[in-house]
Amino acid sequence: MTLDEANFLIRATVDQMNARYTKTVFDEWAVVSLNDRPGRILSYNGPRKEDFQKNFASDLELLHEELTSLEFGVGDFEFARHAGGTHFDAFLVLGRGFYLICNNTRQSMDTIAKDQRWLAAQIPFVELSDKIRANPVAHKA
Helix, strand or coil: CCHHHHHHHHHHHHHHHHHHHCCCCCCEEEEEECCCCCCEEEEEECCCHHHHHHCHHHHCCCCHHHHHCCCCCCCCEEECCCCCCCCCCEEEEEECCEEEEEECCCCCHHHHHCCCHHHHHHHHHHHHHHHHHHCCCCCCC
8 A cells, every 4th residue: 555545544544433433533643664764754733833843752652662672563553542732642654664544632531532433444444454454655755
């Protein structure tokens, strides 16, 4: 899958999640490459474009260990239940060294998950992970 195809699927997934939750689940998402040092932002959608890159390392803190481990394969994902503010809430492995980073800059995943509508909102995210697993992102620098 190309980066453009992934971006299209991600936008559609976020819209579906918001519709099922009836409010915003993730107000910020980015596709990043960690194949280079430092990581590069390939796509960004959200309210703080300039601050996203500047604060990337500190915002990634709660997911850093999982993200950099080799335990996660393409299509796998993880949530940081207690990440608040701009600390990233979730990631999804898009391909070798490529990740989707998702965030709600106003609420933690713990708060979001307390609403029973969260169960339905997860379905599009899991469907996205299945699509990515079947057709990983392959991006040329």
